[in-house]
Ligand code: VG1
């Protein structure tokens with residue numbers, strides 16, 4: 001094996017965000033750009049000579065090219081074995097599972113998740129550690145620091161390998177196993193859920209539609225839902241992964257998963273609808289004419305976890321990201337479980353899961369997961385719902401309404417303002433920070449501010465502190481407004497405003513969410529000056 005050490009100069013923009021390094025495809029196509037970042041991983045990590053590396057992506061444009069580059073760098077840096085998904089395809093949760101199963105050194109996932117793909121779309125690289133989870137901040141900080149001074153990388157001359165042929169091949173002295181992308185993951189799902197009951201439910205005429213959004217979960221969903229669980233052919237729509245996701249945003253919400261949303265609110269709607277994002281870690285679930293918010297979904301799963309064989313022994317505790325609604329807190333309180341509040345991003349759940357403090361966790365951004373892997377897991381959440389539906393034999397809407405009756409309802413919405421000028425967005429947050437100390441005690445209409453802060457989190461396991469994680473304005477009675485800037489966008493800034501109220505009276509549970517929250521939405525604008533500072537009258541996306 002002829003290793004070549006080539007000189008390079010740093011790029012100054014390789015700081016990983018909420019979930020990996022995300023840039024436009026042309027940025028990643030610059031010579032040495034990907035090489036620098038991957039070399040920075042090897043330069044800051046240890047243990048890669050002794051254990052395998054898992055590599056795969058969501059199939060978006062540039063996936064295959066990037067994998068060939070990464071394999072050459074891995075071999076030249078001394079990796080002895082790589083495990084790669086057939087066709088370069090792995091969902092994010094499947095990578096997490098394989099890292100754990102094979103006691104790998106870590107994994108590299110090529111994805112920009114729910115961001116659009118294609119030659120002018122987005123690309124991304126995520127590094128996952130040996131526990132299967134997204135690298136914690138101290139690791140991504142070290143990679144970033146290295147990327148700023150890097151002056152050489154190792155690679156080798158070696159022809160592209162055939163990513164489509166299953167079996168063993170080699171890059172230099174590194175053995176490469178091309179494995180079926182779905183098999184191991186499907187077996188894991190079968191070990192957690194009551195497939196026999198779900199199969200019986202489908203056999204009894206239960207109808208479902210699953211929108212894979214031309215992203216990575218198509219092959220996973222076909223195998224699990226149609227082949228193993230007997231859902232009728234055609235249950236999976238948009239099931240072929242495409243390099244540009246068919247031109248859409250592979251983001252499972254009511255705005256971008258329009259085809260599914262329209263179907264679920266039509267006269268001929270099936271019993272259950274679900275969708276996943278680009279890399280398969282997000283999920284949206286719907287019943288007939290009924291949308292389940294991700295925050296409610298987490299709470300309902302927590303309250304019904306005993307329906308699934310893998311969770312029958314009970315939950316150790318739960319966690320949610322700070323902006324996620326407090327619905328799951330109510331469940332934890334009633335069931336006497338611990339409930340943790342973490343900053344946005346799955347990496348903050350890793351220690352809680354590893355340490356056995358929690359079993360379930362979730363984010364308002366359509367992410368739900370458990371200790372079965374160390375990533376959020378879209379299909380897992382869909383299967384959990386199917387398992388609950390098979391056990392309870394009630395429609396989705398009834399299950400959620402009963403849940404609200406028992407625990408109260410947290411009305412919840414998120415308003416996103418995308419591609420806002422960075423200065424305006426930063427100015428808005430700065431001005432809010434300056435106001436924080438004066439807000440407590442102030443009245444806005446019917447609401448009185450109880451606390452106002454910039455969220456700071458101390459990890460209960462390793463003691464690390466993450467500050468400036470978002471502005472929280474809490475009102476007496478449990479209502480909240482949260483504002484933060486996105487760490488996954490690739491264009492200007494994205495301002496996210498999260499609004500929540502709590503309602504115990506079942507007579508008011510049927511209200512429309514935007515109407516129920518109208519007053520708080522107005523107050524958010526009054527306090528933050530959203531319209532005046534961003535020049536926008538309406539949000540880009542409401543979820
Ligand atoms: C968003 C979500 C966050 C999620 C992250 C990665 O981050 O808000 O909850 O963990 O995306 O999800 P941000 O910083 O843009 O708000 V994924 O499916 O893109 O890996």
Ligand code: CO
Nearest residue numbers: 113277279281
């Ligand atoms: Co994702």
